[in-house]
Amino acid sequence: MTSDRERVLVTGATGTTGRLLLRGLALHADVVPASRTADRSVPSGVRFVWGEPQTYVQALAGVSAVYLVPPTGVPDPAGLITEFVRLATDRGVRRVVLHGAQSISSSDPGLGAVQRALPSLAPEWAVLRPSWFMQNLVGDHHLARTLREESVLRTATAKGRVAFVDVEDLAAVGVAALVGGRLDREVVVTGPEALGYDEVAAVLSSETGRKVRHVSVDEDSLAASLAPAFGPAFGRLLAGMDTRIGAGEWNDPTDEVLRVAGRPPATLRDFVRRHASELGASR
Structure with missing residues (x-):
């Protein structure tokens, strides 16, 4: 058959x-x-x-x-x-x-x-x-490593904001794009809110019981710290993207998850609660 x-x-x-x-x-x-x-x-x-x-x-x-x-x-x-x-x-x-x-x-x-x-x-x-994945806070991402080992998020984003997206929401948009109505366009997929890393640290602290800090550094310092793991060129690229976040380049949420997948996107707090054990929750 x-x-x-x-x-x-x-x-x-x-x-x-x-x-x-x-x-x-x-x-x-x-x-x-x-x-x-x-x-x-x-x-x-x-x-x-x-x-x-x-x-x-x-x-x-x-x-x-x-x-x-x-x-x-x-x-x-x-x-x-x-x-x-x-x-x-x-x-x-x-x-x-x-x-x-x-x-x-x-x-x-x-x-x-x-x-x-x-x-x-x-x-x-x-x-x-x-946008940037919420999943960067878990697993092998460099943010996840410093969060796990030092309870620190180290970035060069200053007060810049990011509309972090849950990969589960991205996948739902991907399913709709593949088997739903034709789109024939670019789709910027974000979460529902733009957050600075100070706010990300606050959410992590309140939901896990850990004291998480955002440590703001300059682009050169971040590039140097990333170079051993990623090489000088890619480390510089990643650090430069942080600087662009700090300049407000990608700080606007969209409604594409709701429009394309038909469901509201997860908030960062939703994600942290769902991944509490991976994030070292103490309660």
Whole structure:
């Protein structure tokens, strides 16, 4: 017996967003999880490696929609991604949803060039541009490490604000973008409120019982502290983004989670309560 459900390819399927997308999409489509290790780590997964075209063909078999997570560690991924999208549409893919970032606009080089080209490459398309993830406070993110080890959030954002988004809300928007009505636009996905890191520390303190502090440093100091883990160039890039946050560049919440996914986005307090044990709650 054959399924009449759409077949959707999710690249980056073993990542934070990918795992949540798989769970949400399973109710609506036949999902093909794809990543460098998905053939070994995810049921029905296929191996997909950027820059290895032989892995593209199997991943695209019978697929009508694709969620694209750009390759990591590639300064200019435009060539790789546009080549793949052309192959995908030649093989019958109708809809392409690109995972971008609020910090990258279509006027930027690199991934921005893909965002500019996508409307002419895919019959139906969307670019999801999420704000900073609430999940950066847990796991292996550098903020999570200093929070866990020192009860400190160390940034160069000064009094700048960020409309942090829960990845679960991003995944809900991704599901709607892949199997719901066509969007054909960029979607800036944020949480419901813009918070400075002083306020983030206050929420963490009140909800976990820990005394969490925001330590504000300058861009050079932050870049130097990040360099051992990320290398000088990427450490400088991350620190520079903090400076841009401090200048108010990305401080406006949107209503896209409600508009596209049909549900209100989680607040940071909601997220902290849900992840209290991971955040070291003392009560």
